Amino acid sequence: MVDFADSPEQQVFRASVEEFFSDNFPEALEMSKNDDPRTMRSVKNTPAKEAALKEWRTALVDKGWIAPAWPKEYGGADLSPMEQFILNETIAVRGAPRVGVPDVGSTIMVHGNDDQKKEFLPPMVRGETRWCQGYSEPGSGSDLASLQTRAVRDGDDFVINGQKIWTSGAHLANWMFALVRTDPEAPKHRGITYLLFPMNTPGVSVRPLIQMHDQHGFNETFFEDVRVPVRNAVGEIDRGWYVGATHLDFERSSIGMAVGQERILDALREFVTDPAEKSSGRSRSGRPDAGRLELVDRYIEASVARTLSQRVISMQARGLIPNYEASMTKAFNTEFMQRIARTAVQLLGKYGDLRDREHPRSPMRGRWATMYLSTVSATIAGGTSEIQRNVIATRGLGLPRG
Numbered sequence: 001m002v003d004f005a006d007s008p009e010q011q012v013f014r015a016s017v018e019e020f021f022s023d024n025f026p027e028a029l030e031m032s033k034n035d036d037p038r039t040m041r042s043v044k045n046t047p048a049k050e051a052a053l054k055e056w057r058t059a060l061v062d063k064g065w066i067a068p069a070w071p072k073e074y075g076g077a078d079l080s081p082m083e084q085f086i087l088n089e090t091i092a093v094r095g096a097p098r099v100g101v102p103d104v105g106s107t108i109m110v111h112g113n114d115d116q117k118k119e120f121l122p123p124m125v126r127g128e129t130r131w132c133q134g135y136s137e138p139g140s141g142s143d144l145a146s147l148q149t150r151a152v153r154d155g156d157d158f159v160i161n162g163q164k165i166w167t168s169g170a171h172l173a174n175w176m177f178a179l180v181r182t183d184p185e186a187p188k189h190r191g192i193t194y195l196l197f198p199m200n201t202p203g204v205s206v207r208p209l210i211q212m213h214d215q216h217g218f219n220e221t222f223f224e225d226v227r228v229p230v231r232n233a234v235g236e237i238d239r240g241w242y243v244g245a246t247h248l249d250f251e252r253s254s255i256g257m258a259v260g261q262e263r264i265l266d267a268l269r270e271f272v273t274d275p276a277e278k279s280s281g282r283s284r285s286g287r288p289d290a291g292r293l294e295l296v297d298r299y300i301e302a303s304v305a306r307t308l309s310q311r312v313i314s315m316q317a318r319g320l321i322p323n324y325e326a327s328m329t330k331a332f333n334t335e336f337m338q339r340i341a342r343t344a345v346q347l348l349g350k351y352g353d354l355r356d357r358e359h360p361r362s363p364m365r366g367r368w369a370t371m372y373l374s375t376v377s378a379t380i381a382g383g384t385s386e387i388q389r390n391v392i393a394t395r396g397l398g399l400p401r402g
């Protein structure tokens, strides 16, 4: 039988995390019923909450836990993958907001040179840079290697022209990491470079795309004669495809996600078993009998999600970068999020459809209907579920390309 219990060293580490939380986690950030169940973050932050968030961030930075996997010289804590999991677990259980460093930092750690590490990593730790991802284009999503945004060498600069789409957070970011075509004659995976540049570089412009739940997360990003120093290329010029792929492996591994999902399920279970909610009728308006069994299925799946994460962690502990294993985690976790949302709205019947945060009849301020809508995109972002299955088929199972 596999024993998932903490080893004695892990118990000691877990106790130190608990102690750190008791000493440093601001009360103002304790999760409440007003918080978003998917991100565990409040949808609307008050000034007091913003101040508490800053205080919490500073405590994490001082401890090196803002970038737990990174070496200490770059502001990390050199934690092992299992220690990171324990830290993530505590963060999720306490409903603490996820503050950390972007995956681009981990990519620079693998492929960047020393100058790039010194230039880009410390500002990420201090929270001074906010990054967005310039990969997808109107004609290049799943077939990302067909991208056409062109970067032409001119002395010590590249000059970029073209367009990206679905750029999450580009309107809030001050830096972009992008894949651009530097050699149009080479085979399509070969002529691509991974470039970093500030969003205020002349010639970069951003246009919003509004989603179906009325939120502004996406943008189109345009480049007109944008000059970027050649030294901002991460890894070899024309070999950026492999740098970009490392980034996606980090993005897809998401080892903290499984724990967050268990916490979301607990919130749903607590709501539907709350006597006050039962007497109001809101928590038993759906199909409680069928919903009850579905909820059990979701808990079984939560155990599967945890096991998949454990696998990724054990690979990382051996210094490996999970590839098709990360695709398994990504496909499973994102489809699982959708199933959780579906179970919730089914259990809550017509009330489950209410999304208005202020309406007195909206269960948990409309969080489940919002989650139902917002998780639709999860199986598309970072590579669709079909693409993850293609990766698993070819690299994991050795099946021929479809």
Ligand SMILES: Cc1cc2nc3c(=O)[nH]c(=O)nc-3n(C[C@H](O)[C@H](O)[C@H](O)COP(=O)(O)OP(=O)(O)OC[C@H]3O[C@@H](n4cnc5c(N)ncnc54)[C@H](O)[C@@H]3O)c2cc1C
Pocket: 132, 133, 134, 135, 136, 137, 138, 139, 140, 141, 142, 143, 164, 165, 166, 167, 168, 169, 377, 378, 380, 381, 382, 383, 384, 385, 386, 387, 390, 402
């Ligand atoms: C929430 C969200 C955030 C995002 N953020 C960013 C971002 O910050 N930066 C960025 O660059 N991009 C971002 N994207 C874009 C995302 O990476 C693309 O949407 C995704 O890769 C799919 O590309 P596409 O939309 O062009 O769909 P297409 O590639 O056109 O696919 C359409 C359909 O065809 C299927 N399909 C395509 N090829 C195959 C195949 N070979 N085998 C089987 N099925 C196939 C797909 O699975 C899909 O169902 C984001 C997307 C979402 C939803």
